[in-house]
Amino acid sequence: MTRVAVLGSGSWGTAFSLVMAEAGQDVMLWARRPELAAAINADRVNVDYLPDLVLPQNIRATSDVAEATDGAQIVVLAVPSQSLRENLGRWGDHIGEDAAVVSLMKGIELDTGKRMSEVITDAAGIDPARVVVVSGPNLAKEVAQRQPAASVVASTSPRMRARVAEACATPYFRPYLGGDVIGTEIAGATKNVIALACGMASGMGMGDNTLASLITRGLAETARLGTALGADPQTFLGLAGVGDLMATCASPLSRNRTFGYALGQGKTLQETIAATKQVAEGVKSCKSILDLALSLDVEVPIVENVEAVVYEGRSTREVVAALMSRARKLETS
Ligand SMILES: NC(=O)C1=CN([C@@H]2O[C@H](COP(=O)(O)OP(=O)(O)OC[C@H]3O[C@@H](n4cnc5c(N)ncnc54)[C@H](O)[C@@H]3O)[C@@H](O)[C@H]2O)C=CC1
Numbered sequence: 497m498t499r500v501a502v503l504g505s506g507s508w509g510t511a512f513s514l515v516m517a518e519a520g521q522d523v524m525l526w527a528r529r530p531e532l533a534a535a536i537n538a539d540r541v542n543v544d545y546l547p548d549l550v551l552p553q554n555i556r557a558t559s560d561v562a563e564a565t566d567g568a569q570i571v572v573l574a575v576p577s578q579s580l581r582e583n584l585g586r587w588g589d590h591i592g593e594d595a596a597v598v599s600l601m602k603g604i605e606l607d608t609g610k611r612m613s614e615v616i617t618d619a620a621g622i623d624p625a626r627v628v629v630v631s632g633p634n635l636a637k638e639v640a641q642r643q644p645a646a647s648v649v650a651s652t653s654p655r656m657r658a659r660v661a662e663a664c665a666t667p668y669f670r671p672y673l674g675g676d677v678i679g680t681e682i683a684g685a686t687k688n689v690i691a692l693a694c695g696m697a698s699g700m701g702m703g704d705n706t707l708a709s710l711i712t713r714g715l716a717e718t719a720r721l722g723t724a725l726g727a728d729p730q731t732f733l734g735l736a737g738v739g740d741l742m743a744t745c746a747s748p749l750s751r752n753r754t755f756g757y758a759l760g761q762g763k764t765l766q767e768t769i770a771a772t773k774q775v776a777e778g779v780k781s782c783k784s785i786l787d788l789a790l791s792l793d794v795e796v797p798i799v800e801n802v803e804a805v806v807y808e809g810r811s812t813r814e815v816v817a818a819l820m821s822r823a824r825k826l827e828t829s
């Protein structure tokens with residue numbers, strides 16, 4: 497049995513705690529609000545995020561990070577990407593020297609353009625070899641219902657990724673090992689922006705041809721950006737790439753797709769933000785991903801047009817026209 501700390505008790509932090517607990521680990525779940533931690537311990541339910549899931553006894557909750565991380569051999573980070581650096585400022589000293597540090601997050605930091613593994617190294621001085629990224633088609637609600645799913649557990653360290661994969665393997669959660677941290681993170685963050693675009697299209701009444709075109713061309717620009725950063729192109733054909741795009745772009749459970757859908761239906765950005773109770777990472781990451789792509793001179797037209805809707809107030813109709821009238825080019829260039 498491995499001691500695991502999961503820092504962040506939203507949808508995915510809670511569902512991943514279930515996975516690790518049912519893989520036999522001793523899990524401490526950190527919640528920002530003491531009253532939520534107390535309610536989880538008393539009722540065995542995280543009523544705010546996954547009200548239908550009864551948590552097993554080997555998950556305990558706390559709002560004290562020192563208690564959560566005490567003796568943890570695996571520390572899992574599951575907060576919104578843009579809050580990670582600030583949180584690590586408080587948490588860094590509590591993370592044990594030999595612990596694997598797992599990122600569940602799918603975002604790129606605004607202003608710095610850093611991937612979450614880079615933020616972990618930067619903000620908490622963690623050796624990059626100790627960082628493990630878990631990413632794939634893993635809608636939290638379906639995982640919490642124990643529906644079979646697979647995911648990539650990526651790290652440059654074979655020892656660290658094996659430790660984490662071993663700790664999260666259950667009959668309904670199948671980890672595959674990976675070595676491409678860059679590709680896995682770029683795939684996870686960028687698919688959120690493509691899901692926003694797919695949601696917008698669906699909200700405007702468009703059908704499967706449009707969705708398939710957006711997903712396929714979204715994959716092309718994701719792979720272009722990732723390979724420019726040094727990723728393995730094969731990663732984008734795997735679970736963190738095609739797999740997660742399919743799940744997120746098609747599912748009404750996706751917060752990013754749902755956010756885009758509301759915009760496509762004509763809701764304003766402010767109305768949509770007000771109606772969104774959980775994090776839709778693509779809303780912020782569309783800007784950081786676009787900035788990253790511009791800095792590398794990589795074309796990301798779908799990301800660029802989503803950013804134009806979210807940050808520049810362009811209408812969804814305008815960006816459809818812009819995407820459809822781009823200069824003709826070879827599909828594979
Ligand atoms: N929900 C899902 O299906 C999946 C989510 N992810 C990724 O996991 C990460 C976390 O997402 P979720 O758990 O779904 O989000 P969520 O919105 O359900 O929960 C976020 C949690 O972070 C807390 N939080 C918010 N702001 C904070 C701050 N400034 N400091 C500390 N804690 C803060 C919230 O109270 C909540 O407990 C995201 O990067 C997301 O893209 C990845 C795979 C699946």
Ligand SMILES: O=C(CO)COP(=O)(O)O
Nearest residue numbers: 632633634635750751752
């Ligand atoms: O990353 C996810 C599924 O793999 C969850 O997507 P959303 O954040 O859009 O809900």
